[in-house]
Amino acid sequence: MWSWLRKLRDRKTSPQALAERGENVAARFLRNAGYKILERNFRCQSGEIDIVARQGSMLIFVEVKSRAYDDPTPEQQVGGDKQHRITRAAKTYLSRFGVPPAARFDVVAVVWPSGQDPLIRHTQGAFEATF
Numbered sequence: 001m002w003s004w005l006r007k008l009r010d011r012k013t014s015p016q017a018l019a020e021r022g023e024n025v026a027a028r029f030l031r032n033a034g035y036k037i038l039e040r041n042f043r044c045q046s047g048e049i050d051i052v053a054r055q056g057s058m059l060i061f062v063e064v065k066s067r068a069y070d071d072p073t074p075e076q077q078v079g080g081d082k083q084h085r086i087t088r089a090a091k092t093y094l095s096r097f098g099v100p101p102a103a104r105f106d107v108v109a110v111v112w113p114s115g116q117d118p119l120i121r122h123t124q125g126a127f128e129a130t131f
Contacts, residue, residue, distance in 0.1 A: 022066025022110035029120050038124035059100040061090045066110040074109035089128045
């Protein structure tokens with residue numbers, strides 16, 4: 001009888017829900033820092049980019065990592081394979097929309113300690129393109 005309530009509760013605490021909340025927080029954080037959000041969740045055959053933003057003439061591809069804990073840090077979880085997939089997706093993005101004067105890859109970590117506001121860390125130039 002109360003299965004709908006259980007589903008609602010489970011959906012709000014699922015990893016997907018945490019990731020979506022983290023991406024929303026990261027986008028708001030970047031907007032408040034003066035970035036213009038161009039696209040969210042850009043998907044292609046090569047992979048996905050959580051946020052594509054612009055700051056001045058710089059195009060920024062942002063990977064958002066949301067966690068309930070900070071050990072290992074979310075930034076450490078963007079390893080070589082993930083960097084390669086993001087780079088390939090960025091190459092697809094650039095082939096569709098043109099190449100800007102400059103681009104970089106950032107990571108925004110959103111850590112949600114139990115019952116607290118999220119901690120947000122923005123690492124600019126977190127990694128170089130890997131082809």
